Amino acid sequence: MVLPAVLDDLLVLDLGRGIAGPLCARLLGDYGADVIKVEPPGGECGRRMPPFFQDDPYPEKSLFFLLANLNKRGVALDLERKEGAALLRRLARTADVIIESFPPGYLASLGLDHATLAQDNPGLVMTSITPFGQTGPYSQYKGDEIVAYATGGIMAISGTADREPLQHGGFPAEYEAAMNGMLATNVALLTRDMNGVGQHVDVSVQDVVTSSLVINQPYYSFAGGVQGRRRAEGSSFGHVMPCKDGFFVTQEGGGVTWDGIADFFGRPELKEQRFADPTQRIANGHALDAIIMDATKDRTMAEMFKTASEQYRMLFGIVQTPEDLATCAQLEARGFYADVEHPVIGRIRVPFRLWNMSIGGATYHRPAPLLGQHNVEVLVNIGCSTAELATLHARGIIGGAGGA
């Protein structure tokens, strides 16, 4: 028996580019929505994003594109030509949700903004995910990961005080923005379920990053305090420290006392007041670091992680690599990976499930679409004849491998 999926009554058009928009649309697909990716005949920029399968920069081999576009069908349609825009308007008449990430005002210039499309379809929800949001003096500024980290406020407190601010590795702001896009879309859908009216959802990546600063922000509005970056020396406890075969982090808290932490490291001198008292610890950071690094220089990450977590109930982390995560039994137990069969890439395990649900959870249905793969089935469904499709294809208004 196929269980119903929570969003299986929805048609979603994904006009997103890059990571955040497409990933947001994919999350809706994971919960059953029929997601149609609409990209230009030359393919969206996400198809050109590394890493590539076997480092081959052939457009159907972008692993980032694969990740962000699972569970979608795809059409390649030029929205900047009036016939292309007209086709999108027809698609939008039966759509429930549109996800987009163009600069604010771009869709309006094509007559494809929410206000226009909602005239024919008042229930339409449109979610826009942009670097600085739809309003405000920076709304036309361009953004990317590092710009979001800088202007969002997190870089100012990342890294060390003697050096420049430091971004996170990878693209976490984009991932977080995708999550917030889906969250806010869900909220708009709950409202629409009540009153039948869709709305325009405005997600700013900068605002998303700022929203994680729940200690930093009110420190200012409660007492005027402005956090900076930690000092490079003398305060490594609570930060990354070296051991025999890699790096670890530990912290006070969890199910352990400070004395228990001293016992784990096998160094009774750590029980002295100058270390035990958190207000004195920073001032004695050099001595603390020296004792801990000496105590751990011959211990491995795996042993310490297990001992600290199981026997001492400490908060303890080890610096795991992508290889460690690819072989992690805990992720296996969570059903984290989907086995994807892609027509060009072949069989590959893709990180998939963000969280679990007892029923109605994320389900993998299909790989990312090839460029224009579903042109015919999607456009015939809105009444295009085969002859029309052939003309559109010949004129380059639709394109890609799916042809017409």
Added chain:
Amino acid sequence: MTTKQQNADDATRLPLAGLRIIDISNVFSLPYAGGLLADLGAEVIKIEGPGRLDISRGGVFSGVYPENEPSEDPWNRTSTFNLLNRGKKSLALDLRRHEGREVLRDLIRVSDVLTENFTPRVMRGWELDYPHAHKLNHNIIMVSCSGYGPHGPYAQYPAQATTQEATHGLAHVTGYRGDVPSKAGQSFVDFLATWALVMGTTLALRYRNRFGKGLWVDVAMYQLGCYMVADRILDWEANKRLGERIGNRHPWLAPQGCYRCAGDDAWCVVSVHDDEEWAALCRVIGREELARDARFASNDARMRNHDAIDPIIGAWTEKFSKTEAMERLQTAGVRAGAVFNARDMHLDPHAKARGLLETVEFPPERGIGKRVIIGRPWKLSGTPLATRGPAPTLGQHNREILQDILGYDDARYSEMEKSGIIGSRPTAARPILRMSMEERVRQGRLAYWDQDYKERLGIQD
């Protein structure tokens, strides 16, 4: 009521109006999710033990007291707690005792959502995990947040964001170029969990609306953290590449970096994505000849010669303030961003225009006044949202919840108060950090502090 009136009423209704959520939450992730659900219109009842207060009511994660003054009831005054728990009701209930758990069972019977972030064995041990909660209320939606999830080899490991940032793979890719792994930001994975918890709750509510069934949402912070490096995991799966730490550079575009500007600890990031943007950058910095220089003629060439580009950009940015550098570059179509700190995020014109930060007014007897807190990073054109009031004091709504909602009589209420099942003062206090603002700056906990911050924010008494 006519359909038209009904529609008009529905249109102004908050999305989660009429829903009751039990929020047994601690630290950041779940408390914040509960605060957002309250913004969306739900009645959110936060339950803490009188002897087991939320960690954000004191100690290192609690931020700071208003004017750095703990006062008579420090547990009600910390900045972090008051941001995260806005708009909720507070029930201080001892769940470690059987009578306390009986109250929780009664509440589950009359609620829509039960959220909790204990280590998985706790609710199981109390027979309050999903199968049991479901028996009490077939329609209940349960939302759990744990470090690693209830099953698997790490299920019982204690977890918190700071240490998980290493284990879930982010520290491996974060750090200065060629340097050791590093932590970045603060408790990063907690906020991934916050978003996931609200996503899961809203999906579950729609599921229940459509199919008439509750369900269990099971969020593990580790799993979410690992998802944030999904592209790196795929690079390993496909290409056996482990990735490296590249600091502020971009993995495949150049140039990108964080450059010093005029002023104290002032920086601006710059990121060039293509040849056209490179030419624009060269124009802005008055070095148009570089746009024709073979060393920088293509992205590949710029990647190879990145070291030569950095001082050229830095020599230009140091002549301008961070915001002026950003504005000049962005106006020319070059991606750039001033590195904003906590003061900037309150006072920058764009932040003010967006209104992400909202002012909450506390009742006069709380002695907190008006404070600015983070709202929500999304705006809905048809549903204006705002924080719906300050965070509650400990046990502020004990009577309302036990008597008005559950219908307990006066005698039963008094008995529970007397025996300490409920309370409004902590029986085990959270640590109070007494340290002057000057000392915090001296120790490096703060970069600086603004004595006149209230005037700057316009929140004077």
